């Protein structure tokens with residue numbers, strides 16, 4: 213049977229045919245959907261999303277239906293509930309964030325690292341600290357690895373000419389959507405190339421392109437890789453941690469070593485900020501991490517005083 217839709221002709225059969233997929237790219241309101249059944253199609257969202265203020269986002273799992281428009285042959289009809297959503301860069305359903313930190317050149321920005329480590333659990337993202345340029349300073353590399361693995365984080369490392377074992381790469385990606393964050397110049401693109409063998413992917417900061425004077429507006433894209441996805445996006449470094457709204461309750465999420473001493477301090481609500489009978493020494497936290505924790509705590513407490521929370 214043939215019947216008329218607003219834009220084109222369809223058989224009843226095709227109209228009924230919904231397919232599940234994932235948005236892997238979005239430009240100017242139209243999206244590329246990787247279908248569960250294989251292959252990819254172009255789609256436009258149904259107007260309903262705009263009314264409900266849901267913007268289809270790269271990384272979204274969705275269902276599509278034929279649209280009748282030969283240029284954009286599918287319509288996104290529903291979007292599955294998201295695990296998380298980042299605004300800048302705009303990407304949904306991230307599982308793992310590789311935080312690249314170089315031993316030197318540039319000097320590691322440990323404040324950025326600790327902020328990202330606080331942010332990850334809040335968004336249900338598993339952080340993976342990746343120490344790069346270990347060939348430039350083995351000593352610094354070992355010191356950082358000790359601090360952060362003692363704290364309770366997974367730390368991987370790579371040097372200039374190191375080959376990464378296939379099994380490790382597979383294990384990281386398998387079923388996961390993985391992003392790479394870190395300061396400019398730490399080696400994100402290099403790491404990405406080592407991980408995937410793909411050259412055309414440009415992870416990392418937008419500043420590089422800005423300096424080169426190339427076009428700066430880039431879209432977000434995710435690539436299927438080893439049973440998971442790699443997020444190719446600039447701007448993770450400028451991920452606006454301060455805007456995400458870290459509250460006091462979130463802070464400890466970035467400090468597994470402080471969580472381990474729960475109940476050991478004299479006061480149950482101890483902030484580990486110089487209180488009487490505080491057991492912070494027992495946590496084994498490094499001086500630097502403790503200082504940064506207290507700095508973040510001050511900022512949060514100051515803010516909540518200002519807004520009377």
Ligand SMILES: Nc1nc2c(ncn2[C@@H]2O[C@H](COP(=O)(O)OP(=O)(O)OP(=O)(O)O)[C@@H](O)[C@H]2O)c(=O)[nH]1
Nearest residue numbers: 345370371372396397398399400401402416417420
């Ligand atoms: N010695 C050494 N140099 C490295 C290593 N990894 C990357 N580099 C070098 O560091 C420089 C920056 O690497 P990129 O991969 O471009 O860094 P990026 O993080 O993508 O930088 P942006 O795109 O500006 O954010 C390049 O010259 C790389 O060759 C490493 O493990 N050891």
Ligand SMILES: [Mg+2]
Nearest residue numbers: 401415416417
């Ligand atoms: Mg780069």
Ligand SMILES: [Zn+2]
Nearest residue numbers: 477482484490
């Ligand atoms: Zn305490």
